[in-house]
Amino acid sequence: MLIAVAFIGLAAFIGLAVDAGILFTQIGHLRRAVDAAALGAANQFREGRSVIELTAAATEFINLNNVSTDPATAKVFICEEPFGPAPYSAAHDPDLCPAPLSGDPYRKFVRVQAELEVHFAFLPIIGFYSVPITADAISETAAVDLVLVIDTSSSMAFDLCSDGLDNDEDGVFDDCPSISNPGPLPGENDVDACNLNATLPDDDGPGEDAGQLPPDGDREDDCHPFEEVRAASQQLLSRMYFPYDRMAVVTFSRVGSRPVSLAQGSDPIFVFNQIEALEVETNPFVTGQTPCDFVGTGGDPRGCLNTNTADGLMFGGNLFGDPNADGISSPGEIRQEAVWILILLSDGAANAFYTTEGGLDPNVDRNAWFCPGGTPGLPTWIEPFCTDTDSSSRHDPPPPPSPQYDPDDAARDMADFVGCPDSTEPQPSACSEPGQGAVIFTIGLGDQVVNTRCDPSYGVGPSCGNLGEDLLRYVAGAGDDNDPGTPSALDPCDGAGDGNDCGNYYFAPSGAGLLRVFEAIASRIFTRLTH
Numbered sequence: 001m002l003i004a005v006a007f008i009g010l011a012a013f014i015g016l017a018v019d020a021g022i023l024f025t026q027i028g029h030l031r032r033a034v035d036a037a038a039l040g041a042a043n044q045f046r047e048g049r050s051v052i053e054l055t056a057a058a059t060e061f062i063n064l065n066n067v068s069t070d071p072a073t074a075k076v077f078i079c080e081e082p083f084g085p086a087p088y089s090a091a092h093d094p095d096l097c098p099a100p101l102s103g104d105p106y107r108k109f110v111r112v113q114a115e116l117e118v119h120f121a122f123l124p125i126i127g128f129y130s131v132p133i134t135a136d137a138i139s140e141t142a143a144v145d146l147v148l149v150i151d152t153s154s155s156m157a158f159d160l161c162s163d164g165l166d167n168d169e170d171g172v173f174d175d176c177p178s179i180s181n182p183g184p185l186p187g188e189n190d191v192d193a194c195n196l197n198a199t200l201p202d203d204d205g206p207g208e209d210a211g212q213l214p215p216d217g218d219r220e221d222d223c224h225p226f227e228e229v230r231a232a233s234q235q236l237l238s239r240m241y242f243p244y245d246r247m248a249v250v251t252f253s254r255v256g257s258r259p260v261s262l263a264q265g266s267d268p269i270f271v272f273n274q275i276e277a278l279e280v281e282t283n284p285f286v287t288g289q290t291p292c293d294f295v296g297t298g299g300d301p302r303g304c305l306n307t308n309t310a311d312g313l314m315f316g317g318n319l320f321g322d323p324n325a326d327g328i329s330s331p332g333e334i335r336q337e338a339v340w341i342l343i344l345l346s347d348g349a350a351n352a353f354y355t356t357e358g359g360l361d362p363n364v365d366r367n368a369w370f371c372p373g374g375t376p377g378l379p380t381w382i383e384p385f386c387t388d389t390d391s392s393s394r395h396d397p398p399p400p401p402s403p404q405y406d407p408d409d410a411a412r413d414m415a416d417f418v419g420c421p422d423s424t425e426p427q428p429s430a431c432s433e434p435g436q437g438a439v440i441f442t443i444g445l446g447d448q449v450v451n452t453r454c455d456p457s458y459g460v461g462p463s464c465g466n467l468g469e470d471l472l473r474y475v476a477g478a479g480d481d482n483d484p485g486t487p488s489a490l491d492p493c494d495g496a497g498d499g500n501d502c503g504n505y506y507f508a509p510s511g512a513g514l515l516r517v518f519e520a521i522a523s524r525i526f527t528r529l530t531h
Contacts (some may be wrong), residue, residue: 001208007020012141023131026118030135033065034074038139039111039357041076045110047526048241051076051091056123058112070299077111082243091208096138108141108244126148131406142339144245144525145262147438148233150278151346153253153306153446157223159281223280225445228511229345233517234273238341239522242268246338248319249274251313253281254352256360260318267504281306302369303362305386309320309471310407311348313414314341320418320436340438343521344475348448349467351386353410408516410475412484418479430485440471440479445514450498466498469507476504 037058043059049113057108059076077093098104113136120128212342233249240247242361246265259274320340353370354360360368371386372395387406394412395405420435421427427434444450449468473493478484480492480503492503506517 002256009468019128019185022121023133024116026116026136027133027189030062030114030116030133031137033062034114034135034137035110035139036065037061037112037114038137042108042110042139042141043111044489045108046241051078051089054078054110055060058114068273073115075113079106079109082106087524089316103350105143106244107143107337108241109138110141111136111138123275142525143322143335143337144240144339144341145248145265145335146240146245147248147250147262147319149250149252149316149342149344150233150235151188151253151309151312151445152226152251152278152309153347155284155307155347156226157227158444167499186352189291190333200258211277225511225514226278226280228514229445230275232511232514232522234272235515236518236522237271237275239501239519240268242266247271248316249277249278250312250319252308252315255308255314255354256311258315258319296427300366301386302366303352304373305351305407306353307345307346307348307350308407309346310353310410310414312344312346313342313411313418313475314346316412317418317436320438339494340436341441341525342479343441343443344472345443345445346444346449346468346472347444348410349387350407350471353407356377358373368421370405370407370410373405388505408471412478413469415475415478416484419475419480419482419484421482425482427483428483437482438479439504440476440510441504441506443514443517444469444472444505445511446509449507469498469505472500473505 041054041058041062044054049057052056054076055074058076063073068270075091076418077091077096077304078086079094079097080092081097091412096104096107096109096111113134115132115134117132119130123190160339168193175276222468237247246262247260247268248262248265249260249271258270259278265271265430313394321334354368355370356362369386387408416431417435418438419440420431420433420437423434425434425437449472450466451468473496474484475490477486477493493505496502499509501520506520509515
């Protein structure tokens with residue numbers, strides 16, 4: 001009897017040791033499975049899936065991790081406040097919502113809770129057969145603050161509506177009406193015609209809302225490929241998840257502008273309409289001065305060119321520090337927890353940059369504008385205008401004015417401002433000062449991106465590099481790893497041929513390729529596990 005009783009006690013102690021190991025092993029397995037399930041559910045949440053679909057995804061991840069022969073049950077919780085007022089369902093977790101009256105934005109939190117029954121091997125001898133265990137994890141799909149920076153210069157209508165092509169594929173070649181409105185530069189008449197035609201009744205014929213004015217009629221007669229730029233931008237807008245994400249829009253031509261700030265960017269209808277209203281700008285000329293008839297005459301091109309990439313990057317980068325861009329930000333508008341992304345779309349090299357130092361007014365004073373190698377009244381400008389002889393060279397900004405500081409240098413400086421880490425992070429040696437720490441993607445559109453080179457007839461050497469693509473790849477590299485000085489051995493664009501995607505840079509030879517590019521960028525938004 002004593003031996004039998006002792007054996008039971010011994011078995012209980014052995015069972016306690018063995019079954020405790022089984023219990024803690026299963027707890028570890030369940031925790032890892034729930035972590036994976038939370039990530040999986042958060043990825044589905046990013047796509048706007050329902051709670052039922054999130055729960056199915058979480059349960060599948062748990063059971064795929066082979067936690068036990070018994071299936072685990074998963075419950076998914078989210079903050080349901082953005083989807084309407086109370087009463088809420090059982091999936092609502094108020095702890096995942098911002099504190100009332102805090103002004104903080106909603107975040108893409110998903111909490112997954114799972115329960116599993118652990119069966120013991122030895123403890124049933126003394127009447128303990130199983131015990132339930134639970135685990136939970138909170139995952140966050142990164143909220144996105146995205147700034148879309150779009151080139152609206154006249155060259156963005158390089159597939160002009162009077163080019164004799166059926167750009168809108170409506171079966172006719174009369175894409176633009178016959179408009180006589182000569183501009184100061186070749187091609188401006190075409191851009192004016194495209195923009196004016198967008199305000200006229202549609203003439204595409206039956207089946208195309210004939211006779212209707214925008215927005216009731218279509219806009220397929222507008223400038224190409226800018227029509228496709230608008231369509232791809234609106235498609236990107238549809239991939240974002242409001243009200244969690246925000247999308248601002250910045251445009252640049254001769255100067256930058258801000259149609260949509262981040263503070264306004266949580267309203268998708270407003271953003272859509274602002275994108276729809278964008279137009280290609282005609283070639284500029286300086287107010288109060290002689291129109292820019294410098295082409296072929298040796299005149300002064302400063303202030304007459306209209307691809308101010310530096311201004312676009314500056315306007316876009318400033319939004320991350322001040323979503324209103326008016327010097328006043330309310331609580332929650334600067335979202336440090338969000339992923340900051342800037343997408344720059346352009347069709348060629350930078351050729352315009354100005355300063356307001358010393359009270360200069362770029363609207364009336366050509367001395368506010370930078371071009372290398374020229375003197376007012378005695379210009380020795382090179383082609384393409386306002387660029388130096390080598391796209392790989394980098395010059396210090398003024399003051400004092402550097403005779404070779406050009407719009408390409410200014411654009412690279414602004415790329416550093418957007419991409420370099422902020423003041424809380426260690427600074428790479430290539431960053432002269434802290435930046436915004438944003439992720440940057442760039443898109444080169446059209447043949448000018450890969451064919452903009454110096455004209456050797458100007459005596460500046462055989463080539464100055466690929467001014468458009470070199471710049472866009474640099475900008476993308478500054479925002480790829482937040483280090484503009486990434487060694488060439490680690491640079492994904494090092495050795496990539498002209499017109500090839502690499503790293504965060506994408507090339508679209510025509511507007512038709514933009515949907516692929518925007519879709520590829522949208523798919524690279526990432527998810528992180530918070531705890």
